[in-house]
Amino acid sequence: MEPETEAAYADSVQQSWPSLVRAAVFLGARPHEAEDLAQTTLVRCYTGWTKVSSAENRDAYVYRMLLNCLRDVRRTRWWKDRQYDAGLDAAHTAEPDATDRVALADAVHRALGGLTKPNREVVVLRYFVQLTERQTAEVLGIAAGTVKSRLSRALAHLAADDHLLDFTGGSR
Incomplete structure (x- = not known):
């Protein structure tokens, strides 16, 4: 090179x-x-x-x-x-005063783990990597409309997830 x-x-x-x-x-x-x-x-x-x-x-x-x-x-x-171990590796290496961050990270990982693989990929690329809907569609080789529908279903699932309800103050 x-x-x-x-x-x-x-x-x-x-x-x-x-x-x-x-x-x-x-x-x-x-x-x-x-x-x-x-x-x-x-x-x-x-x-x-x-x-x-x-x-x-x-x-x-x-x-x-x-x-x-x-x-x-x-x-x-x-x-x-x-x-699989019961806990995340991060939970074993976190500083004691960072327990809230570790608990939140664990809740997010567990909630994302409850999504189907296609929906999790869309959520991660769209919100964690911050790609646009068009870019996400290009990465996954799907239509932009499919990205929108998968996001809609995934966000509805995450909104009702028990792991995240503890952090939002919501209840079922």
Whole structure:
């Protein structure tokens, strides 16, 4: 890779790393797995930088790559045989005075876990990654209207979720 091109790639990595990791966490990966997914995505970006840099919407292209990496990992036998712990890794490393933040993060993760995979992907890309409806549709390869309907169903489900009701002061 030429020095100019490599510098552009390095800038892209520096800007996108935190949001890729965050998106992977909200898509259901644990923090260390999210970092692995983001790294795999960025390696794929490096090997295909010509396509990535010439994409009409680079962010959408990269998030699509992240989703593909996540789907590839989840197809493996290792993922299917994986045992889940009762708590989040973050709960074990949080400072004692951050219990409210940990409880909220746990509630959000549990609520997102209650969504179907397509609805969770739409919510994460639209609200946590902050892509537009059009960009979200491009990433997922679906129509913008489908993004809107999935968001509507997902938000209705989240609004009634028991894990989040404790934080909103609502009741069923």
